[in-house]
Amino acid sequence: MDRLAVRAGLVVALVAGWWGGASMLAQTCGAKGLAVQVLGSGGPELQDKRASTSYLIWEDGRARVMVDAGGGSALRFGESGAQMSQLDVFLFSHFHIDHSGDFPALIFSSWFEDRARVLPVYGPAGNEYMPSTTEFVHDLFSDPHGAWRYLSELVEPGQGGSYQLQPHDVATGAAPVLVLRNDAMALYAVRVVHGAFPALAWRVEMGGKRIVFSGDTNGDGEGLTQLAMNADLFVAHNAVPEDASGVERRLHMPPSVIGMTAGHAQVKQLVLSHRMLRTLGKEDTTRVEIRRSYAGPIAFANDLDCFSVR
Numbered sequence: 001m002d003r004l005a006v007r008a009g010l011v012v013a014l015v016a017g018w019w020g021g022a023s024m025l026a027q028t029c030g031a032k033g034l035a036v037q038v039l040g041s042g043g044p045e046l047q048d049k050r051a052s053t054s055y056l057i058w059e060d061g062r063a064r065v066m067v068d069a070g071g072g073s074a075l076r077f078g079e080s081g082a083q084m085s086q087l088d089v090f091l092f093s094h095f096h097i098d099h100s101g102d103f104p105a106l107i108f109s110s111w112f113e114d115r116a117r118v119l120p121v122y123g124p125a126g127n128e129y130m131p132s133t134t135e136f137v138h139d140l141f142s143d144p145h146g147a148w149r150y151l152s153e154l155v156e157p158g159q160g161g162s163y164q165l166q167p168h169d170v171a172t173g174a175a176p177v178l179v180l181r182n183d184a185m186a187l188y189a190v191r192v193v194h195g196a197f198p199a200l201a202w203r204v205e206m207g208g209k210r211i212v213f214s215g216d217t218n219g220d221g222e223g224l225t226q227l228a229m230n231a232d233l234f235v236a237h238n239a240v241p242e243d244a245s246g247v248e249r250r251l252h253m254p255p256s257v258i259g260m261t262a263g264h265a266q267v268k269q270l271v272l273s274h275r276m277l278r279t280l281g282k283e284d285t286t287r288v289e290i291r292r293s294y295a296g297p298i299a300f301a302n303d304l305d306c307f308s309v310r
Contacts, residue, residue, distance in 0.1 A: 029080065029306035030058025034207050036233055036271070036309065038301040039076035040068075043239055043276040044098035051076045051303050052098035053274050055235065057204055057211060058082075058306075065185070065204055066106075067091045067213050070098040074105040076303055084110035084119075088184060092123030093215030094199040095130050104140055104148055107165070111151075115163045122179055122187065124198035125169040132198075137167040170200060176227045190227045192217035195251045203227050209309045211235075212267070216274065218250055219257035228265035233309045236262065237274035238300070241282055242289050248278075259290035268310075270294060273301040 029037040035058045042050025052070025056063050056077070063082035068091070077084075084106060093099055110119075126132035131139060139145075143152035154165045170179055176190040188203040194216045201224050204211045212231040214224060216239065228234050239252040253261070262270045272286070279286065283300055290298060299307065 029056070030308075031061045034059055034209050034211070034309035036211060036235065036307045037080055038235075038271070038273055038303060038305045038307075039080065040070045040073045041273045041275055041301040041303050041305070042070075042072075042098075043274050044071075044096075045277050046071075048275075048277055048280060050275070052101065053093075053237075054099075054102070055213060055273075056080060056082055057206065059206060062086050064088050064206070065091065067202060068093055068099040068215075069101070069103040069106055071101040072303075074102040074109065077106060078109075079304060083113055085113040085115040087119060089180070089187070090119060090121045091187070091202050091204075091213075092121070092133060092136075092200075093202065093213065094124055094194060094197055095136055096197065096216070099216070100136070107141075107154065108148075108151065110163075118164045118166045120180070121165055121167045122170050122189070123167075124191075124200050125171050127196070127198055130197050132169045134167040134169055137165055141165070172200065174221055174223050176203065176223065188227060190223035192224055193220040194218065195247070201227050203231070209233075211309060214253070214258075214261075216252060219253040219261060225261050225265050228261060228267055231265060231267040233269045233271065233307060234262055234265070234267040235271045235273055235301075238272040238279050238286060239274045239276050241279055242285065244278075255286040255289035256292065259293035262290070262296070263293035267294075268296060269307070270296060270298050271301050271307055272298065275300065 037056040039054035040051030051072030053068045054073030055067040057065040063086045123133035141151045141155045143149045172191045176188045180187040186205040189200045192201045202213045209232045212228040212234045214236045236258045240248045242254045
């Protein structure tokens with residue numbers, strides 16, 4: 001049976017069940033103007049019943065940009081009311097499982113929509129510990145060795161697919177660089193320190209606004225502050241408490257560093273996400289530490305929360 005027949009059989013077998021099980025509880029976010037929706041506000045732990053890290057940027061009721069796709073985020077994506085056919089671009093901060101595990105599920109869901117244009121995928125270059133973005137995408141879908149090579153039409157031209165994934169490795173240094181500019185948006189990235197793992201922070205400029213995602217980082221260097229300068233919304237990861245040490249501290253910013261970054265960058269609104277068991281319940285002390293350097297609005301994110309970008 002050829003590839004097109006396999007695809008047709010899957011669609012016939014699954015599409016009725018997919019539509020029949022679609023959530024009737026879809027959230028509304030960004031019906032007018034810009035908004036960030038937190039699909040996953042947690043980390044790798046499952047005990048707190050949060051999806052792992054993932055975000056959507058909405059503009060006038062349309063999901064435009066997705067950042068990361070941790071476990072559980074595909075379900076939250078469906079609950080949000082977004083559609084894969086709407087997305088203009090997909091961004092990865094890095095490829096730890098709690099930031100990338102649901103990417104194949106999201107891509108498979110796009111088969112059941114009428115997407116007919118490329119989907120650019122941007123993320124870090126690789127090293128000995130992590131794949132590059134191009135390697136990550138091809139390891140999932142390419143023929144003959146991809147984990148889900150029956151979807152190889154998504155990455156191999158001429159296979160009859162309705163659209164193509166276009167992965168890009170972003171090579172950046174200690175200062176922010178322009179990754180993409182078009183009529184709709186501008187994307188900037190900067191390398192951040194997350195132990196030995198290649199990682200990026202992202203700034204999305206749309207509609208005259210700046211939205212910044214720290215990703216996972218310990219906050220070393222000036223790059224994140226430069227990227228976040230005058231941001232209208234800054235999403236920072238609250239994965240460790242103030243007294244973190246050892247490996248935890250080498251990977252993540254404690255609240256005081258989040259506060260200094262937000263304060264020095266003069267961000268207008270701070271949202272704390274990637275909330276793990278070790279920081280849940282410590283919101284008061286976290287806020288106190290951040291307030292030493294940052295006086296603006298602070299919000300602690302939960303799954304499916306929406307934050308208007310004003």
